[in-house]
Amino acid sequence: MVEKVDKALVLKQLESITTSNDFKCSARTKGLLSHLVFLELEGRGDELHGTALAMDVFGRGADFDPTTDPVVRTEAVKLRKALSHYYLSKGKNDPLIISVPKGQYRPLFEAKVENASLPDSSSSHDKGWPVLGIGIFTGSDTTRAKWFREGFPEELGLELTRFAHVRVLTGFPDRSSVWNNENLKPNCDYFLHGSVRDTCDKLHLIVQLQRKRDGSILWADRRDINPDATDSF
Template sequence: MTAMKKGAAAIPAAEVQAALELILASSVFVNAPRMRRLLRFLGEKAIFGAAQDASEYFIGIEVFDRDPSAYSAGKDPVVRVQVGRLREKLKTYYATLGAGSDIEILIPTGSYRPVIQRKSVVEIDSTQCGMLALHPFKCISHHQDAVHFTQGLNEELMHQLFKAFGKIIVTHSFFISGDADHESWILKDISNAGVKHLLEGSIQIDEERLRASIRLVDVSAGCIDWTEQFDRRVFFAISHQEELASSICRALKRFFCHQ
């Protein structure tokens, strides 16, 4: 598979495919079969390096089942209308569920070729957020795979937070006594140690999706400064731990950037 590029930075095709699947599984698209079919067609053409085949005529035949012997792109506006709707749905997705996504898949006006790019990295001053402590996320499902996924996500998130924020990250062992996995921990007075925020959350699953519910707590005030939910399709691979942790970090950066 090929890699998507923005400037000199290549995006592995596997990451693009994962991002595409997340969009298609989201509530924005799950009940829109025509939009799902159109986005999958355009996205996979781009992933496999065949975006040049996505002409209006070809899309009309392959996606909207037009008769090749009778179809005229000039007379039948189905592709133009549906691609316009797709652009709006993608805007909605990235303004809501996909706000923390690492990769954007966009359809520029006047084109049927997707632009696939990483979102711009938000730079923040570490003094804006102070010391940030991560409390291990809890799995509130009895599904054993979900428990293991949550444990792996905690490790991946600590790694990603350190990469994103540096030495302001405090490990949970610094402020938790007892067995955190069995909730017999005692929260120490971490505000006196310079910790300003505590990041906590939970993982739950049903038959169709996995949801990470995240909260950022102001330690001194005890109030919630920020909260977000990240919905993903049910899949327990390491690559999904990496993608979810990256999305959480980017959403945190955006929050602190606007403080």
């Protein structure tokens, strides 16, 4: 955690992220990142939990109920997505990675280790690696269903970027209006999409992996999700 990296380097990296045009998020999402980093650097990382963040960052009162107000979870999803986009673009060669692992709000600071044997990321597009497109999920328009429909593909895309031999393209809703499922498909070898239906007591998730060449479904699964779980993803 903090002890493994220089604090001045963390603060410099935080400034690089929050002032970059490639860190695409709102001012309050940037404020959330700064708050997480500052408290972690001060040795107060154990204070970073949902209720405290709702009150300290988002102005909620002592009666805050995370089961009816998902503001912290929603902003955390947006933050992880924005960080992922930043490190896949402007920040791909930065010396330090700041991340907020799913299931927690304490940030993680990781200094990059140079390794000459690893292929340069800038040339990875020429290696013939398969391209997986993660589309925008459809489904119910309830608040919690829309939150999960946006958050699940984002979390999945973030996880898959950790694998070296697959390229991941996404159709996240805050991109250009033409960046949607139909425009995403022609650029992919495989396409993952699905739907989320709100059944009142749970969310019903369906996911399908499709081969673009012939349209065949290679894999599919369905799950019932408890949207009130601490980490429903």
